[in-house]
Amino acid sequence: MSEGKGYEEYVFYRYTPTLAGVVIFVLLFECTTIYHAWQTCRKRSWFMVPIIIGGIFETIGYIGRALSHNDREALGPYVIQTLLLLLGPALFAASIYMILGRIILLTDGERYSLIRRTWLTKIFVGGDVLSFLTQSGGGGIMSGADEDNPDNMKIGEKVIIVGLCIQVIFFGFFVLTAFVFQKRGREHLLALEGWVLWRKHLYVLYGTSVLILVRSVFRVAEYAQGNDGFGTFISSSFLLTTTSLRRLRISSGEMALQGQFFFSYKPSVAAVVIAALVFSAITAIHVYRFVKNHKTKRIRLLLVLSMASFNEVLGYALRIPGSRSSRTGAIHALSPLLLIFTPLMVTSVIYYIFSKISTAVAPHCVPLKSSLMLKILSGVDLVCQLAISAGVMVAARANSSAGKGVLLAAIAIHVSNAMGFVVAVVIWQRRVGGKWIGGLDHLSISTQRDVLAIYIATGLIMLRSLLRFIEFACGPNGPFQDHEAPFYIYDFLPMAVVLITCIQWYDSDNIPASYRSRNWELEEVGVQDA
Known part of the structure; x- marks a missing residue:
């Protein structure tokens, strides 16, 4: 099999990205990103800026999927949606890591933490940056795939798997650190009830961390199975099941939407x-x-x-x-x-x-x-x-x-x-x-x-x-x-x-x-x- 043929056999999508899912998630991420930006400026919570950037990445990433709706073989839109949808959660994680440090400072509970508060943010954000750069590098390698370099797709996937594994390891240790902090300082935290809203912030941190952790584990499995694994089909099946929308x-x-023309020019x-x-x-x-x-x-x-x-x-x-x-x-x-x-x-x-x-x-x-x-x-x-x-x-x-x-x-x-x-x-x-x-x-x-x-x-x-x-x-x-x-x-x-x-x-x-x-x-x- 020639190299050119090998490149041709790599299929970007084994389904047609649903337009309905794209529209829904573009709007959801756009609205939530706008709200986060407003809240960040209003409260001057600049540590939330990575979440805003991550929201922009997610929005543009789903627009990239829209570009692939009628041209599944276009490399540019595929790389855009792959790279930005991968990197968005890494940016979310950066803000989440900084939030734990602020909870510890708010409750004056540094003595209950596994890691000193001054080092906590540096360690986890450093790991997040490493994961971010590794996944970015994998996406860059994938974007360089062509008929002369057909193996770049698979190499890029392996690099992305490494980046995702780094993210899973650091996130798992982060959740453990947060849990130990709550367990050790239980009596101290309970004494602050009614004065400091630590419980709400900590539980939101748990919820978002678990969701990103599950997402990262699923992504590792998806890339580990290769381009024809079952994970490749799940996102499309989920969107089609939840929206039941037909293609344009x-x-x-x-262009007609079930017979309704948007314009004829x-x-x-x-x-x-x-x-x-x-x-x-x-x-x-x-x-x-x-x-x-x-x-x-x-x-x-x-x-x-x-x-x-x-x-x-x-x-x-x-x-x-x-x-x-x-x-x-x-x-x-x-x-x-x-x-x-x-x-x-x-x-x-x-x-x-x-x-x-x-x-x-x-x-x-x-x-x-x-x-x-x-x-x-x-x-x-x-x-x-x-x-x-x-x-x-x-x-x-x-x-x-x-x-x-x-x-x-x-x-x-x-x-x-x-x-x-x-x-x-x-x-x-x-x-x-x-x-x-x-x-x-x-x-x-x-x-x-x-x-x-x-x-x-x-x-x-x-x-x-x-x-x-x-x-x-x-x-x-x-x-x-x-x-x-x-x-x-x-x-x-x-x-x-x-x-x-x-x-x-x-x-x-x-x-x-x-x-x-x-x-x-x-x-x-x-x-x-x-």
């Missing part, structure tokens, strides 16, 4: 590149402004705007493969899904900004208590996100009409939610300023700009969502399906303006204002807090 069908350059590369570059620039500005002002508590939540802008970059970038090949169904499905979610992410920030403005200026003028209104509005949008995901899954299960109905209902609820919010803002403005339009001249220029930005951003998002509703309601025969230009008019332009408008929120300096300045502003117009 491609025909004549048009090939996306323009030039337009996609321009859109991606514009949102990349907007993302860079948001990140810069966030880093510059992140010490302000209110500013930390604005990290979601950077994530939303990056979501747009990713959504448009995933349209590029559609201009080259008709066999990109997974890409076409991910792209609109990401673009649909962006407005929901932005509105959550808008609701938060208004909550802070109304609380700082005139909390009694809001139709509903600001904190309660924020929870209701954000909760409804969260339900909409879940409904949109469910709509796509239902449509993929040969019930396109039901899926379409769920999708339309979710968008309609989102629009209604935004309209209710605008009504609440108008009522608040009327009560504060005595006018339906304007009436905020007595407030600071910064507050006036914030309120104006809320109106502009919410209005554009509502307009964009309404046009999206019309697009999906009309179906493949609608006015938006045969031409690409309308897509950029009702999606690209509104979201670009919205994200640019939101940039000014980083400069606001009066939310929340001091009690004295609030009282002074309200006294000027004869409005007093209850």
Whole structure:
């Protein structure tokens, strides 16, 4: 058997990666990563940064599986998903190791630990780095496989097995160390009950450690069995069992989801590149402004705007493969899904900004208590996100009409939610300023700009969502399906303006204002807090 033939016999996938599993896990990892990033900045818990990076790795890794949905023989996507999905848990482990050291410090229980606290993090993180580099090296060797070097795949697998074994050994010893610490210091820890929440943190540490340990052991077995072992098939079988989704069908350059066409044209590369570059620039500005002002508590939540802008970059970038090949169904499905979610992410920030403005200026003028209104509005949008995901899954299960109905209902609820919010803002403005339009001249220029930005951003998002509703309601025969230009008019332009408008929120300096300045502003117009 020739070397070239040996390379050809190595099969990347012995199944077709399911699109449904990819979409679900991309969304799950994206949402949890955003939440971790927000919590890290809010609490300044910088030791959690590896978990954020690991979440990004997992997200991109599953996108790599999406790229393999219709091209199982492409080396690039296979290496991306293999390497990043391998390395993600190693980064999770780094933060978990540091957490035990902080629990020991919090409880003043270093005398009960097998290893001195100052050495504990260094030893386990050092082992994790060694495992990380070994697995990275294995992935690098696999990426160098070609017809001239067919054995690189198997060599890379063996190196990865070594890296995984290192991870299992260190993690096993880490769990033992945590257990011994709890066992030895049992009486000391019990005396701290009610004062220190050590039990919650320690049990979360146990749970996450066991999950990563089980995952690593399974990965060792998977790679040890080789490319044709039973482990190769389990992930696909699990995803297919839990989601029961059918594959996308491609025909004549048009993509259909059980008969529902997303569009009947090939996306323009030039337009996609321009859109991606514009949102990349907007993302860079948001990140810069966030880093510059992140010490302000209110500013930390604005990290979601950077994530939303990056979501747009990713959504448009995933349209590029559609201009080259008709066999990109997974890409076409991910792209609109990401673009649909962006407005929901932005509105959550808008609701938060208004909550802070109304609380700082005139909390009694809001139709509903600001904190309660924020929870209701954000909760409804969260339900909409879940409904949109469910709509796509239902449509993929040969019930396109039901899926379409769920999708339309979710968008309609989102629009209604935004309209209710605008009504609440108008009522608040009327009560504060005595006018339906304007009436905020007595407030600071910064507050006036914030309120104006809320109106502009919410209005554009509502307009964009309404046009999206019309697009999906009309179906493949609608006015938006045969031409690409309308897509950029009702999606690209509104979201670009919205994200640019939101940039000014980083400069606001009066939310929340001091009690004295609030009282002074309200006294000027004869409005007093209850």
